[in-house]
Amino acid sequence: MLHTIVDLSVRDVRFPTSLEQHGSDAMHTDPDYSAAYVVIETDCGLKGFGLTFTVGRGTEIVVCAVKALAALVVGKSLQGIVSDFRGFYRLLTSDGQLRWLGPEKGVIQLATAAVLNAVWDLWARAEGKPLWKLLTDMDPRQIISCIDFRYITDALTEEEALDILMKAKEGKQLREKEMLKEGYPAYTTSCAWLNYSDQRLEQLCTDALKSGWTKFKVKVGADLEDDIRRCRLIRQMIGPKNTLMIDANQRWDVAEAISWVSSLAEFKPLWIEEPTSPDDILGHAAISKALAPLGIGVASGEQCHNRVMFKQFLQASALQFVQIDSCRLGSVNENLAVLLMAHKFQVPVCPHAGGVGLCELVQHLILFDYICVSGSLSNRMCEYVDHLHEHFTSPVVIHDAHYMPPKDPGYSCEMLESSVQRHQYPEGDVWKQNTKK
Numbered sequence: 559m560l561h562t563i564v565d566l567s568v569r570d571v572r573f574p575t576s577l578e579q580h581g582s583d584a585m586h587t588d589p590d591y592s593a594a595y596v597v598i599e600t601d602c603g604l605k606g607f608g609l610t611f612t613v614g615r616g617t618e619i620v621v622c623a624v625k626a627l628a629a630l631v632v633g634k635s636l637q638g639i640v641s642d643f644r645g646f647y648r649l650l651t652s653d654g655q656l657r658w659l660g661p662e663k664g665v666i667q668l669a670t671a672a673v674l675n676a677v678w679d680l681w682a683r684a685e686g687k688p689l690w691k692l693l694t695d696m697d698p699r700q701i702i703s704c705i706d707f708r709y710i711t712d713a714l715t716e717e718e719a720l721d722i723l724m725k726a727k728e729g730k731q732l733r734e735k736e737m738l739k740e741g742y743p744a745y746t747t748s749c750a751w752l753n754y755s756d757q758r759l760e761q762l763c764t765d766a767l768k769s770g771w772t773k774f775k776v777k778v779g780a781d782l783e784d785d786i787r788r789c790r791l792i793r794q795m796i797g798p799k800n801t802l803m804i805d806a807n808q809r810w811d812v813a814e815a816i817s818w819v820s821s822l823a824e825f826k827p828l829w830i831e832e833p834t835s836p837d838d839i840l841g842h843a844a845i846s847k848a849l850a851p852l853g854i855g856v857a858s859g860e861q862c863h864n865r866v867m868f869k870q871f872l873q874a875s876a877l878q879f880v881q882i883d884s885c886r887l888g889s890v891n892e893n894l895a896v897l898l899m900a901h902k903f904q905v906p907v908c909p910h911a912g913g914v915g916l917c918e919l920v921q922h923l924i925l926f927d928y929i930c931v932s933g934s935l936s937n938r939m940c941e942y943v944d945h946l947h948e949h950f951t952s953p954v955v956i957h958d959a960h961y962m963p964p965k966d967p968g969y970s971c972e973m974l975e976s977s978v979q980r981h982q983y984p985e986g987d988v989w990k991q992n993t994k995k
């Protein structure tokens with residue numbers, strides 16, 4: 559079957575998470591986790607589901623951008639797309655008129671991610687495999703053919719990328735078996751959102767320790783005294799051996815970041831995440847250099863908008879942890895480029911997840927990274943946040959603080975139709991009942 563795409567629809571789906579302060583950080587004080595949710599239909603009945611993540615207001619703008627891209631997708635066959643996936647990626651990201659809105663950044667790139675995530679989901683479903691398995695079973699040359707190397711060949715050539723994948727073939731089957739048995743290590747961000755009370759933090763931390771979590775992230779950056787108190791509390795609860803990370807969500811200027819984080823050094827955080835503007839590569843490099851003697855690394859990526867930015871972060875030694883995002887970059891295609899560059903620069907990848915659907919999506923990419931690229935779990939873990947999984951048809955499975963590899967065909971981001979309808983903005987029941995808009 560040719561699987562010709564006959565329709566692409568998109569809906570604005572929002573969850574009122576701000577009512578409970580879930581997701582609150584130093585810059586996003588009241589997020590309503592949301593998605594531009596895409597469904598692709600084909601002439602043979604097979605569907606593909608994709609999304610990009612937003613935090614509430616403005617999702618309607620991403621929805622408009624997806625609609626603008628739809629004409630480039632409808633009428634194409636799946637086989638036609640995947641036989642030249644690099645060309646199709648470029649068709650979406652380099653349209654002679656639409657590219658003025660980016661290129662490859664901002665709203666139009668979020669929309670590209672939603673559309674391409676649905677195409678990858680469709681492909682995996684057509685092959686009857688979960689996406690991670692589709693990727694790990696691919697010939698390295700086919701993987702390479704999905705990546706647009708434009709603008710990154712000064713850091714990573716096609717030949718080098720192919721070489722990385724060929725070398726990693728050794729031990730691949732063992733690693734796949736290991737993942738199926740043990741899962742991929744995760745850390746939790748669910749215990750310490752910025753606006754949670756100390757009592758709530760303590761309770762969540764106690765519960766998490768009981769469930770086997772050993773790595774915890776705390777939101778910081780609004781008030782130093784509060785941060786010291788909260789970091790002390792959580793460090794006392796988790797003990798000296800467990801891992802603590804801190805996340806400022808872009809709150810500081812460069813000098814402020816260095817002095818603030820130095821004040822938290824006694825709590826031994828593994829990394830400071832997003833200390834300053836996500837676009838400030840040299841600023842991140844300065845912070846990395848200043849914090850290295852304290853044993854604190856710098857992590858970033860959830861708002862790093864494309865492979866060119868990641869290239870420069872790596873070239874400038876500005877990051878010690880690369881945080882790929884399944885909905886910020888141009889889907890699997892662009893994430894593959896970043897995974898390969900991170901490997902070349904020997905920087906561990908620790909994906910950003912949470913929000914709505916991000917855990918479901920990115921688990922596939924990090925499994926591929928371990929099995930086919932990095933071959934290492936050293937200093938590596940995938941973020942986990944315990945919200946909104948109940949709205950998905952194939953929610954993540956966490957066992958003993960590890961992501962268990964998904965088994966269902968696809969990219970795991972199909973939502974329950976009843977959830978979509980209830981949360982559709984502004985007409986869904988949840989929003990009709992909710993006075994908060």
Ligand SMILES: [Mg+2]
Nearest residue numbers: 805831832860
């Ligand atoms: Mg973060």
